[in-house]
Amino acid sequence: MHTVDDLSKVLKVLADPTRLTMLKQMQGGEQCACSFVDCFDISQPAISRHLKMMRQAGLLLERRDKQWIHYRLNETSPFYSIVIDLLDKIETVEANCDCETDCAI
Amino acid sequence: MHTVDDLSKVLKVLADPTRLTMLKQMQGGEQCACSFVDCFDISQPAISRHLKMMRQAGLLLERRDKQWIHYRLNETSPFYSIVIDLLDKIETVEANCDCETDCAI
DNA sequence: AGGTTATATAACGGATTTGTTATACAGAGA
DNA sequence: TCTCTGTATAACAAATCCGTTATATAACCT
Numbered sequence: 001m002h003t004v005d006d007l008s009k010v011l012k013v014l015a016d017p018t019r020l021t022m023l024k025q026m027q028g029g030e031q032c033a034c035s036f037v038d039c040f041d042i043s044q045p046a047i048s049r050h051l052k053m054m055r056q057a058g059l060l061l062e063r064r065d066k067q068w069i070h071y072r073l074n075e076t077s078p079f080y081s082i083v084i085d086l087l088d089k090i091e092t093v094e095a096n097c098d099c100e101t102d103c104a105i
Numbered sequence: 106m107h108t109v110d111d112l113s114k115v116l117k118v119l120a121d122p123t124r125l126t127m128l129k130q131m132q133g134g135e136q137c138a139c140s141f142v143d144c145f146d147i148s149q150p151a152i153s154r155h156l157k158m159m160r161q162a163g164l165l166l167e168r169r170d171k172q173w174i175h176y177r178l179n180e181t182s183p184f185y186s187i188v189i190d191l192l193d194k195i196e197t198v199e200a201n202c203d204c205e206t207d208c209a210i
Numbered sequence: 211a212g213g214t215t216a217t218a219t220a221a222c223g224g225a226t227t228t229g230t231t232a233t234a235c236a237g238a239g240a
Numbered sequence: 241t242c243t244c245t246g247t248a249t250a251a252c253a254a255a256t257c258c259g260t261t262a263t264a265t266a267a268c269c270t
Binding site: 033044045047051066069 | 247250
Binding site for chain 2: 257258259260261262266267268
C-alpha cells in the first residue's frame with residue numbers, strides 16, 4: 001500500500017522509454033553501466049543520470065568491481081513488485097548492444 | 106503486451122498525484138467533472154486539462170448528461186488492467202469533496 | 211433572447227525534464 | 241607517477257509540464 005504521492009514519484013521515474021528499457025534489461029540480470037552506454041544512442045552522462053535517478057528512487061542497487069559499476073534491480077524496494085509487473089507487460093526488446101569493454105559482463 | 110514507448114507514454118499520464126487521485130475516485134464509479142473541481146485546490150481549467158490528457162490516452166470514457174459530463178475508467182483500454190493494478194496499491198484517500206452542484210452524482 | 215452554470219480552449223509563466231558538452235573523480239596498469 | 245578507461249557532476253539549452261487568468265462554447269432555464 002502506497003500513498004498517491006509516493007506512487008506518482010515512482011511512476012515518474014518509470015515513465016521514460018530509456019529507463020524502462022534499462023530496467024527491462026536488468027530484469028535479465030545485473031548490467032554493467034558501460035553496457036548501457038554501448039546500447040543507447042545517448043551520451044554517457046545522460047546514462048549516468050538515468051541510473052542515478054533510479055538509484056535515488058530506491059529501484060536499483062549497485063556493485064562496484066574495479067572501475068566498473070554493475071546495477072541490478074533492488075528486490076527489497078517497496079515498489080519492486082510494481083516494477084516487475086510493469087516490465088512483464090513489455091515486449092522483449094532484443095538488445096543490439098554488446099558491451100565492448102572488459103567488464104566481464 | 107506493450108511496447109516500451111506505449112507503456113512509457115501511459116505511465117507519464119499516470120505519474121501525477123492529481124490524475125492518480127482522480128482515477129482512484131473513478132475506480133469507485135463514474136464521477137462528474139464538477140466533483141473534481143470541488144475536490145481539488147486547482148483551477149477548473151487545470152482539472153479540464155488533466156481529464157483531457159487521460160481521455161486522449163484512452164484511459165477514460167465520458168458521458169454527457171445535460172450540462173454535466175461524467176467520466177469513468179475505460180475498461181476496454183489495453184492499459185486498463187495496469188491502471189487497476191496500480192490504483193489497488195494506493196491507500197484509500199478519503200474524498201473531502203462533495204459535489205456542490207445538481208449533477209445528481 | 212438573455213442570463214447562468216458547466217466545461218473547454220488559448221495564451222502565458224515558472225518549474226521540471228532530458229539531452230548536450232566540458233570537466234572532475236576513481237581505479238587499473240605500464 | 242602518468243595515462244587510460246569508466247563513471248559522475250556541472251552548467252547550460254530546448255522541450256514539456258502544470259499551474260494561472262481570460263475567454264469561448266454548450267446546455268439549461270426564465
